[in-house]
Amino acid sequence: GQQVMQIPQYQHVQEGEDFTTYCNSSTTLSNIQWYKQRPGGHPVFLIQLVKSGEVKKQKRLTFQFGEAKKNSSLHITATQTTDVGTYFCAVPLKTSYDKVIFGPGTSLSVIP
């Protein structure tokens, strides 16, 4: 069946260092979404990428959609303690446009 993988599972960085998480799909995607969940909170939608090779920025966050539309990355420049949380990617299910599959997430810890 359709699978979504994320690496790494955990990442500990010193405040000010950069951070990158990668999302890989077993199938070609129509879009990919990224969410952030703070500790104790609920997932919050960050962004959706649709076009091959698309790059979008939100302040220190840079999102990229692969040329083959099977992978994506989220890069945070100069991490801050407010970046702590788990970052999930999500992709549409091929067999049902009403559902998405969430990746297992990357948990980011920032050491002040």
Add this chain to the structure above:
Amino acid sequence: SQTIHQWPATLVQPVGSPLSLECTVEGTSNPNLYWYRQAAGRGLQLLFYSVGIGQISSEVPQNLSASRPQDRQFILSSKKLLLSDSGFYLCAWSNGRAGPQYFGPGTRLTVL
């Protein structure tokens, strides 16, 4: 703007007791509605989703059920809770078409 409400925020229930969690959405019509469960430190497991009133799709066999009595109301129920039902229950809505999902604040359920 759209708002999603969930209650209660926290719930402690004995094994074998019934459960009813409610979710309501404001500011949108005919949304897709979803119930997810998240175990501590884990990913998101889709339990049920609904594309319209009275239309419920179950993703995981279990002792939980869902209902959608009104367009913007989604209810998660159980007749008899099990220890394994403990977790963080999240309601979400989307416009469908593989679009982003917007989550409510969640209910932390502990079954003792």
